[in-house]
Amino acid sequence: MAYEASGLVSGGMSACPACVAAPAAEHLAALQKPEAARLILSLPAAHCATCISTVETALRAHTGVVSARVNLTLRRVSVEAAPEITAADLSNVLKAVGFEAHELDPGLLSMTETDRQGRELLMRLGVAFFAMMNIMLLSVAVWSGAEAATRDTFHWISATIAIPAVIFVGQPFFKSAWAALRVGRLGMDVPISLALILATSISLYETMHSGEKTYFDAAVMLAFFLLLGRYLDHRSRALARSAAEELAALEVPRAIVLEEGIEHLRPIGQVAKGDLVLVRPGGRMPVDGEVVTGTSEVDRGLLTGESLPVFAGPGCVVSAGEVNLTGPLTLRVLAAGRESSLHRMADLVAAAESARNRFTTLAERAARFYAPIVHVLSFSAFGFWMWKTGGDLRFAVNISAAVLIITCPCALGLAVPAVVTAASGKLFRKGVLIKNGTALERLAEVDMVVFDKTGTLTLGAPDPANLKGIGDQVQSVALALAKASSHPLAAALAGRILTSPAPVTDLHEVPGYGIEGQLDGRRVRLGRADWVGVTAVPQTATYLGMEGQAPVAFTFTDQIRPGAEAAIAGLKAQGKAIKLVSGDHEAAVKAFADRVGIADWVAGALPVEKAALVRGLAVQGHKVLMVGDGLNDTEALAAAHVSISPAQALDAARVASDIVLLGHDLAPIADAARISRQATRRMVQNFEISAAYNVIAVPLALMGAATPLAAALAMSLSSISVSLNALRLK
Amino acid sequence: MQILAILIPVSLFLGGIGLVAFVWALRSRQFEDPQGDASRILTKEFDDKPAPGSQP
Numbered sequence: 061m062a063y064e065a066s067g068l069v070s071g072g073m074s075a076c077p078a079c080v081a082a083p084a085a086e087h088l089a090a091l092q093k094p095e096a097a098r099l100i101l102s103l104p105a106a107h108c109a110t111c112i113s114t115v116e117t118a119l120r121a122h123t124g125v126v127s128a129r130v131n132l133t134l135r136r137v138s139v140e141a142a143p144e145i146t147a148a149d150l151s152n153v154l155k156a157v158g159f160e161a162h163e164l165d166p167g168l169l170s171m172t173e174t175d176r177q178g179r180e181l182l183m184r185l186g187v188a189f190f191a192m193m194n195i196m197l198l199s200v201a202v203w204s205g206a207e208a209a210t211r212d213t214f215h216w217i218s219a220t221i222a223i224p225a226v227i228f229v230g231q232p233f234f235k236s237a238w239a240a241l242r243v244g245r246l247g248m249d250v251p252i253s254l255a256l257i258l259a260t261s262i263s264l265y266e267t268m269h270s271g272e273k274t275y276f277d278a279a280v281m282l283a284f285f286l287l288l289g290r291y292l293d294h295r296s297r298a299l300a301r302s303a304a305e306e307l308a309a310l311e312v313p314r315a316i317v318l319e320e321g322i323e324h325l326r327p328i329g330q331v332a333k334g335d336l337v338l339v340r341p342g343g344r345m346p347v348d349g350e351v352v353t354g355t356s357e358v359d360r361g362l363l364t365g366e367s368l369p370v371f372a373g374p375g376c377v378v379s380a381g382e383v384n385l386t387g388p389l390t391l392r393v394l395a396a397g398r399e400s401s402l403h404r405m406a407d408l409v410a411a412a413e414s415a416r417n418r419f420t421t422l423a424e425r426a427a428r429f430y431a432p433i434v435h436v437l438s439f440s441a442f443g444f445w446m447w448k449t450g451g452d453l454r455f456a457v458n459i460s461a462a463v464l465i466i467t468c469p470c471a472l473g474l475a476v477p478a479v480v481t482a483a484s485g486k487l488f489r490k491g492v493l494i495k496n497g498t499a500l501e502r503l504a505e506v507d508m509v510v511f512d513k514t515g516t517l518t519l520g521a522p523d524p525a526n527l528k529g530i531g532d533q534v535q536s537v538a539l540a541l542a543k544a545s546s547h548p549l550a551a552a553l554a555g556r557i558l559t560s561p562a563p564v565t566d567l568h569e570v571p572g573y574g575i576e577g578q579l580d581g582r583r584v585r586l587g588r589a590d591w592v593g594v595t596a597v598p599q600t601a602t603y604l605g606m607e608g609q610a611p612v613a614f615t616f617t618d619q620i621r622p623g624a625e626a627a628i629a630g631l632k633a634q635g636k637a638i639k640l641v642s643g644d645h646e647a648a649v650k651a652f653a654d655r656v657g658i659a660d661w662v663a664g665a666l667p668v669e670k671a672a673l674v675r676g677l678a679v680q681g682h683k684v685l686m687v688g689d690g691l692n693d694t695e696a697l698a699a700a701h702v703s704i705s706p707a708q709a710l711d712a713a714r715v716a717s718d719i720v721l722l723g724h725d726l727a728p729i730a731d732a733a734r735i736s737r738q739a740t741r742r743m744v745q746n747f748e749i750s751a752a753y754n755v756i757a758v759p760l761a762l763m764g765a766a767t768p769l770a771a772a773l774a775m776s777l778s779s780i781s782v783s784l785n786a787l788r789l790k
Numbered sequence: 791m792q793i794l795a796i797l798i799p800v801s802l803f804l805g806g807i808g809l810v811a812f813v814w815a816l817r818s819r820q821f822e823d824p825q826g827d828a829s830r831i832l833t834k835e836f837d838d839k840p841a842p843g844s845q846p
Contacts, residue, residue: 109829117835132826182816190809194802210794217798 099139099147101154101161104491104707104722106135111159118157119150137161160723162707178298181291184229188284191225192277196772199277203769215267215274222276223260229283230256232290248427248472251434252286255279255464262461265454273458278465278771285779289473292481297497315346318390335393339384341546341571348379349391355572356387357547357588369549371572371588386547387571421498422743423476430472438463441762455764462766466757466774474779475746478786483739486789491722492732499718501743502702503736505683509631509729510674510696512688513642513652516706517726518618520689522552522600525617532559534612537579538604540564541586545575549602550586553614574602582607589613599648618652621706623727625656630730634737637682641665641673643692671695687729688717704729738789746782753778 106115112130115137119128124142131138139150147163154161198214206214233249233256240247256279263274317324318336328346331337336352339345345358357369360382369385372378378391442460449455484494494500511517527535540561542550564577564584574587585605589596592605597613605611628638640661642649649663665673670688674696677684686693686700689708694716697703703717706724721728757774760766815821 109832112826112829113833113835130826131823132829133823179816182821183813186809186812186816190805190812194805197801198798213794217802221802 097141097143097145099141099145099150099163101137101139101147101150101163103130103135103137103154103159103161105160106130106132106137107489114157115154115159118153122150122153125150175298178291178294181232181287181294184232185284185287185291187225188229188280188287191221191229192280192284194221195277195280199768199772202274203767211272212267212270215263215276218274218276219264219267222280223264225280226256226260226283229280229287233283233286246431246435248431251431251438251464251467252282252473254435254438255461256283258457258461259465262457266458273768275461275465275768275771278768278775281772281775282465285775286473288779289475289477292474292477296477296480296484296494316340331393333393333395337391337393339389339391341384341386341388343384345378345380345382345384345391347391347393348395349377349393351376351378352390352392354387354389355570356389357385357572359383359385359548369547373572386545386569421476421501422740422747426472426475426747434464434467437467437758437762445764459761459764462764462771463758463761465771466761466766467754472747472750474782475750475786476743478783479739479742479746479789482786482789483735487728487732487735490728490731491725492728493720493722494718495720496718499702500736500739502683502718503685503733504740506636506685506702506733508637508639508677508682509685509687510639510641510677510700511628511658512670512686512690512693512696513640513649514618514644515689515708516687516693517621517624517640517656518652519621519724520708521619522549522616523619524553524556525599525615527556527614530612530614533562534604534606535559536562537564537584537606538586538612538614540579541567541575541577541584541604544577545569545586547575549600549614549616550575552616553602579606618648620652620656621724621726623725626727627729628656628658630727631733634730634733636685636733641670641696643667643670643690667692667695671699674699685733686717687726704732735789742786742789746785749781749785750778 103111103115106112112132115130116128119125119137119139122145124145126140126142128137128139130136139145141150151161151163195218198218202211202214230253233252236247237249237253240250259275259279259282263276263279265271266274315326315328315331316338317326317331318338323338331347337347337349341356351372351374353374355371355373358372358378359369360379372384372389377394378389438460441463442456445456445459446453480497480500483500487494514520530538535557536559538553539557539559541564542553542557543561544567545551562579564579567575567577569575570587570591573591574585576583576585576587578584584607585592586602589601589603592603592611594603594605594611594613597615600616600618601613602616603611603613631638638658638660640649640653640658642652642661642663643665644663646663649661653659653661662673670693674684674686678699678701683701686697686703687705688694688697688703689705693705697705697716702719704719704721705717706721706726708724719732753774757766757770760770820827
């Protein structure tokens, strides 16, 4: 992760009333005092009480931190700190106590519309619960035989609670039913609203005429259970959305613009074509541009999947998203913002995603099948009893309301949200974030998994491969040189060589080429093949050249990501076909495929070819799960039936995928596939359970034998059995 | 049956207290971090003195 910038939005401090009354001088002093900044970091690994106190204690011990509070539900920590404290400092503090932390943009994460909607739903749920419980108490008396004046009084009290409650609580249903009717559709909310209104009005009519049966309890209970389903649904959607926002905020894009030699830190939106932009070593190219001054090496692994760094000097064209490795580069901007290659890729992704939005979920299919049946049943019951009783409107409406109430699917409203909540909670604990509401159902259908190599199955970090065959004396020279550089290959060498460094003096880095020094009066170099003066080997390698001695090549393999083998084995055990598609060259891909046990692989695939391959598989009838991290995978991720990317992936890739892995481990992929299949099975079971209740209760209602007690029982029993079934998820 | 005239208002009043308490809890953002609050009660860290800067 690159933390290039530190100028964070400072938290808005509200002026206290006392300050207004304070003397002006003091007020001025307060103004001059630097404002404390609020930083928000995501903490994907936090999960327990000890984590909270470890994180908070560590942060509070850091000088400049005023307060720190962990939100375990959202896995975030918000920190009030002095303005000079940066998110990078804090993430280092947390790394020291064993927590991975990423900076989040507080502006993007402020209290949003979804939060407000969630609170509103919760408020309605509370009111519905209050009304339901009170009316239920009164109804128990009526069911157990209260008569005459007592019954009427109870009905009246119920009416005074139920009518305002239904009006307040039913609004979400009324609104969406009205919206559906206006465009001439019958959504699930139309019969629900009809049931609520009809049941309440017929009950009011019965109350006024001292009738025996009222459905106030049933109406409010219906509203309560349906709201519960809706609230669960909203919560999982909100979690998914906040996850998406969190990922969007992960990288705060800024660029250093040079104007007459002075550096200005600017948001990427304010950079124009023709500006000069400085990119420091370790930083990511914020724009597409042409190198004006400086030499360096760039890593385009995320864009192309190549594992070898590429030389960049004046005149070379680089694109946004590449990482600058060794020397500072000044770029003349060729395209920024909307026109940059990154954004063009994002447009392709948006086009591919619209196809995915046409996926119909189980709940939608059930509603499409169910809504007409409910209406037909209710209206035919009304017609039949009008004819049978010779025009007894009151009786016919009563039956019709009873049918609506009983068929109105409390259990159906809970069936999917309860399962989705249980499943996504389970997956979240394993470090899998579901970003898209339908991803779980799509994942369950997958029969083929396509993996990317660099950065997905591997960490994208090199690991020295041939150290054993190299003498200690050579290794110690290499170590001395490697220690002085921040190049990833050098850093990997420095981390793995165990001997003590040779006394190399006069060390200096030649950006774009390597590192040079003097040993006993001889020049020693570690770096690119042509600079050291040898021909390159076909692997990722760096070369050590010592005057008067034959040059030595240090070769590297990519470090395999933890859990990669477990994930592949798990998916194979579930009977899914596995395919490896990489942009890297053939030798590297073949060696890697053999190592992890994938027989089916493709090397040297361009981004377009990857997407075409995924589409081709879809045409053959496969449901493809794409797992990838780079910009070169983005289009393929969007084209696949469902897609997963690791949290370290480039933001474009994370945006394009449905599911994000929070940790470094890949093993949860196999779990996610298993849980998703189980969840879909539970949803179908839930539909069957609620259908079974209807099969018993509907004939009773049609015959006019459904008492309010029967309605209440059917409703609560079916809702409870559906929720319990959802909780069986393992 | 006279007792109903007292009991029903009493029960409604008690229920109403519950509802008001719920609304208050919702307004004062006590549902923001249910998992964290459930875990925090287990730590002994601030048993002796309140956490510095614990005011929201």
